[in-house]
Amino acid sequence: MSSLNVVSPNPEQLLRVSGLSVEYRSASGGIIHAVRDLDLAIGEQESVGVLGASGSGKSSLAAALLRLLPANAEWVAGDIQIRGKSLSTLPRAELRRMRGAGIALISQEPALALNPVLPVGRQIHDVLQAHFTLDQTQCNEKSVAMLRAVGFDDPERILRAYPHQLSGGERQRAAIAQALVCQPAFLIADEPLSSLDAVTQSEVLRLLQRFRRELKMAMLFITHNAGVLSALADRVVVMRAGEIVASGKLDELGRNPDPYVRSLIHPEEALTASNAASTHGASTRGDVRNFPSARTYAATVSATSMNSANFAEQTVRMPQQEGSTPLLEVVGLTKEFTQRGFLSRKKFTVRALDAVDLSLRQGSAVAVIGRSGSGKSTLARVIAGFERADEGQVLLQGVPKEKSQPIVREVQMIFQDAGTALNTRFTAAESIYEPLVIAGQGTELERRQRAVQLMEEVGLDPDWYGRPAGEFSGGQKQRLALARALAADPKLLILDEAFSGLDLPLQAQMLRLLLDLQSRHGLTYLLITHDLNFISLFASEVVVMDEGRIVERTTPLRMRESSQSVTQQLVRSAERMHAPGLEAMA
Amino acid sequence: MTRYLLRRLGHGLLILFGVSLLLFILQQAAPGDFLSDMKLNSQISEGTAKALRAQYGVDQPLPRRYGRWMLSVAKGELGYSFAYNVSASSLLAPRVLNTLLLSVPALAITWIIAVPLGVVASAWRGRWLDRFFSAGTSLALAMPDLLLALLAILIALRTHRYPVGGMHSVGAQDWGWFARMKDLGWHMALPVAVVVIGSVSPILRQVRSSMIAVLDSSYMRAAEGHGLRKWTLLFRHALPAAANPLISLFGLSVAMLLSVTLLVEVVMSWPGIGPLLLESILSRDLFVVIGAVMLSTLLLVIGNLIADVLLYAVDPRIRVQA
Numbered sequence: 025m026s027s028l029n030v031v032s033p034n035p036e037q038l039l040r041v042s043g044l045s046v047e048y049r050s051a052s053g054g055i056i057h058a059v060r061d062l063d064l065a066i067g068e069q070e071s072v073g074v075l076g077a078s079g080s081g082k083s084s085l086a087a088a089l090l091r092l093l094p095a096n097a098e099w100v101a102g103d104i105q106i107r108g109k110s111l112s113t114l115p116r117a118e119l120r121r122m123r124g125a126g127i128a129l130i131s132q133e134p135a136l137a138l139n140p141v142l143p144v145g146r147q148i149h150d151v152l153q154a155h156f157t158l159d160q161t162q163c164n165e166k167s168v169a170m171l172r173a174v175g176f177d178d179p180e181r182i183l184r185a186y187p188h189q190l191s192g193g194e195r196q197r198a199a200i201a202q203a204l205v206c207q208p209a210f211l212i213a214d215e216p217l218s219s220l221d222a223v224t225q226s227e228v229l230r231l232l233q234r235f236r237r238e239l240k241m242a243m244l245f246i247t248h249n250a251g252v253l254s255a256l257a258d259r260v261v262v263m264r265a266g267e268i269v270a271s272g273k274l275d276e277l278g279r280n281p282d283p284y285v286r287s288l289i290h291p292e293e294a295l296t297a298s299n300a301a302s303t304h305g306a307s308t309r310g311d312v313r314n315f316p317s318a319r320t321y322a323a324t325v326s327a328t329s330m331n332s333a334n335f336a337e338q339t340v341r342m343p344q345q346e347g348s349t350p351l352l353e354v355v356g357l358t359k360e361f362t363q364r365g366f367l368s369r370k371k372f373t374v375r376a377l378d379a380v381d382l383s384l385r386q387g388s389a390v391a392v393i394g395r396s397g398s399g400k401s402t403l404a405r406v407i408a409g410f411e412r413a414d415e416g417q418v419l420l421q422g423v424p425k426e427k428s429q430p431i432v433r434e435v436q437m438i439f440q441d442a443g444t445a446l447n448t449r450f451t452a453a454e455s456i457y458e459p460l461v462i463a464g465q466g467t468e469l470e471r472r473q474r475a476v477q478l479m480e481e482v483g484l485d486p487d488w489y490g491r492p493a494g495e496f497s498g499g500q501k502q503r504l505a506l507a508r509a510l511a512a513d514p515k516l517l518i519l520d521e522a523f524s525g526l527d528l529p530l531q532a533q534m535l536r537l538l539l540d541l542q543s544r545h546g547l548t549y550l551l552i553t554h555d556l557n558f559i560s561l562f563a564s565e566v567v568v569m570d571e572g573r574i575v576e577r578t579t580p581l582r583m584r585e586s587s588q589s590v591t592q593q594l595v596r597s598a599e600r601m602h603a604p605g606l607e608a609m610a
Numbered sequence: 611m612t613r614y615l616l617r618r619l620g621h622g623l624l625i626l627f628g629v630s631l632l633l634f635i636l637q638q639a640a641p642g643d644f645l646s647d648m649k650l651n652s653q654i655s656e657g658t659a660k661a662l663r664a665q666y667g668v669d670q671p672l673p674r675r676y677g678r679w680m681l682s683v684a685k686g687e688l689g690y691s692f693a694y695n696v697s698a699s700s701l702l703a704p705r706v707l708n709t710l711l712l713s714v715p716a717l718a719i720t721w722i723i724a725v726p727l728g729v730v731a732s733a734w735r736g737r738w739l740d741r742f743f744s745a746g747t748s749l750a751l752a753m754p755d756l757l758l759a760l761l762a763i764l765i766a767l768r769t770h771r772y773p774v775g776g777m778h779s780v781g782a783q784d785w786g787w788f789a790r791m792k793d794l795g796w797h798m799a800l801p802v803a804v805v806v807i808g809s810v811s812p813i814l815r816q817v818r819s820s821m822i823a824v825l826d827s828s829y830m831r832a833a834e835g836h837g838l839r840k841w842t843l844l845f846r847h848a849l850p851a852a853a854n855p856l857i858s859l860f861g862l863s864v865a866m867l868l869s870v871t872l873l874v875e876v877v878m879s880w881p882g883i884g885p886l887l888l889e890s891i892l893s894r895d896l897f898v899v900i901g902a903v904m905l906s907t908l909l910l911v912i913g914n915l916i917a918d919v920l921l922y923a924v925d926p927r928i929r930v931q932a
Contacts, residue, residue: 092831092834092835123835124835124836125837128835128836129835129836131831131832131835136829137832138829138832139833139850139851140927141853141926142847142851150833150846150847151837153842154836154837154839154842186926186927188927189926206837
């Protein structure tokens with residue numbers, strides 16, 4: 025049923041991109057070259073991975089392949105041929121028939137790929153009806169079959185459900201079902217995993233592999249995580265600033281000496297190398313330079329396990345040498361949320377936290393991991409004072425947090441999406457010293473000096489201090505958010521999925537920065553995360569949560585030997601994704 | 611849902627109560643009343659005036675007067691008119707019906723025109739069609755209703771195709787049912803047109819801007835990437851997602867049913883609530899004014915209630931919060 029109704033002069037070649045250039049007009053009038061003179065060919069049933077840092081033009085390429093570029097983007101030059109037919113000259117009606125039926129797209133954010141006010145079923149039906157003449161029952165049969173194929177046991181429930189009633193993983197699977205229901209010959213997957221937790225990531229990955237086999241699809245898989253591609257891509261192209269800088273098999277690329285390519289394929293190198301270089305970090309963290317990369321992990325496990333064991337033991341021991349009162353103590357925290365149904369009095373009570381105990385020592389870094397919905401974020405929000413627990417207590421340096429003073433300056437939080445956490449109209453300096461203004465600290469001049477000093481500290485150019493926060497890139501915004509958190513001179517920093525939105529090289533840079541700051545200021549970190557990237561390099565202790573309870577407390581090293589199925593599942597999924605830095609657990 | 615509605619209904623009743631109380635207190639603050647003008651009339655003796663004041667109960671203290679008014683509301687009379695010496699409700703009821711006869715079709719037509727045009731304008735944003743609509747709505751917004759109504763009268767006078775004002779032709783009450791309806795429609799055409807032109811622009815603009823926000827969203831791009839037809843995209847996917855602010859606006863439309871035609875009624879001598887309200891305010895016919903304001907408030911409450919129910923039905927996310 026693969027319905028690219030075009031004649032194909034060259035049966036092996038499905039897609040041919042030649043000399044493609046795409047430009048964006050920015051709001052300030054400048055022109056951004058998103059894609060420059062790009063050539064790419066994809067054969068029938070071939071799967072090509074596109075690897076690149078954010079802003080390298082990956083997504084613009086995907087959009088251009090469907091002629092879905094946003095209004096401020098322009099297709100400047102070049103041609104895209106699909107089975108010998110040129111996309112640029114394709115009439116609108118034919119283009120529409122090709123989208124969805126010939127080429128399908130899975131986009132980055134499953135929550136944002138589905139219409140929030142329409143039931144999932146109707147959205148799948150509309151795709152079917154756009155390409156085939158089917159009546160209601162046929163539509164229903166096809167969608168039910170498709171939903172079953174993406175792994176839903178109860179497709180009828182999904183058909184009736186609205187997107188907000190599904191979990192992140194369910195939404196992404198529903199979006200995949202919607203994209204593949206017309207059995208396209210070519211699938212473009214634009215970072216389909218980046219917003220999912222490790223276990224769901226690996227489920228979705230397996231699903232895509234299976235569909236690729238069964239539907240004999242060609243595939244363009246866009247990602248910033250090289251680990252994923254080993255399972256999925258026949259060939260990988262690396263993009264930088266709109267150009268393809270390298271291509272080949274993934275293991276060939278792994279030996280590429282180019283620093284940009286290396287930073288994408290071995291992002292943990294950036295972390296370990298610089299960490300050793302910084303005199304503050306090296307002494308407490310042992311020799312981490314010998315950590316193997318994701319790709320060569322199996323071969324070098326035995327050689328390095330000694331080193332990494334050393335490192336982890338040291339970091340676990342280190343904080344215990346300090347005073348006996350923990351910086352933060354959480355006792356028996358319990359929090360429930362209530363949801364009500366439509367036209368019914370039935371209430372669903374979700375127990376987000378169930379008698380959680382936790383204690384953090386000064387200068388330690390503890391990671392709380394778990395699948396989405398396991399209560400990690402609620403824990404962070406209760407500790408930071410954004411939510412009040414139904415039961416239990418949060419003690420800061422042995423003193424219970426006053427109820428009248430819910431947010432304490434000693435505890436600062438950094439959120440997942442720095443872009444939305446910053447007021448884009450504030451300048452960088454204003455964003456940073458805002459906590460000081462609120463606390464009524466210092467004169468205007470002192471605040472500004474502090475802002476400049478903090479910008480230097482987090483690796484931002486102090487000359488940019490008058491720039492609006494909105495003009496900083498994603499990674500820079502996250503640094504800005506970090507500087508703001510540091511302005512209040514906190515003792516504890518809560519990082520709520522603070523890196524999930526960043527690509528791996530940027531994640532590595534941020535972690536490096538955090539480790540640096542920790543050794544300089546004796547900060548304590550509570551890292552909330554759903555993936556295990558870099559976890560062994562960062563955290564000395566891991567707390568595994570599931571369904572609002574802490575199921576296990578362990579070190580990154582011992583996670584693998586855990587008897588808990590939740591921990592096992594997280595570790596196995598992370599291995600499948602080749603999470604960088606995870607191999608130190610071996 | 612029932613509990614949600616009951617709660618909303620309770621709020622509405624509280625609002626009505628509060629507005630009535632406020633009206634009584636405010637009118638107390640204004641100097642004079644319908645009867646105080648009698649003092650100026652040398653033919654009415656002071657004793658007669660006093661007797662009249664006592665008869666109408668105007669000399670009573672405020673809480674007492676409020677209580678008496680509440681009693682008459684319970685009886686469905688809404689107080690009494692000083693000028694006509696009948697219950698305010700018997701004066702208001704036929705006028706309210708006449709006003710609704712004008713405003714309900716006018717607002718229905720307004721929405722029927724504004725929604726598709728707004729959707730089309732958003733889909734062809736920045737193109738000539740959108741610019742044409744944008745110029746048209748700017749013009750309509752800039753034009754005072756008064757001028758529109760006068761223009762309509764001018765058209766009627768010049769073309770002789772439309773009646774110049776009023777609601778019925780002379781002697782229409784003797785005609786057959788169908789002829790009477792035709793006559794009524796004839797008289798309605800111009801005032802309805804004036805109201806529609808005056809109220810279509812803000813709605814069209816609101817439809818356009820909330821559609822644009824939705825059309826720029828990632829799920830609309832994803833849907834476009836799935837190859838949906840343009841009209842399916844616009845009306846089945848984007849419009850429901852853009853509906854929330856529009857529904858609130860619709861509630862306001864309902865609330866405005868008694869007031870939107872006020873000026874047109876006065877200028878085009880439509881026997882609605884407008885001319886009566888004007889006259890009552892000028893002659894300080896207190897209870898007629900209060901009755902009219904209370905009816906407007908009632909419509910506001912009803913409009914908001916309708917909007918709430920519609921929102922509840924259209925947006926599944928609101929059901930979670932309610």
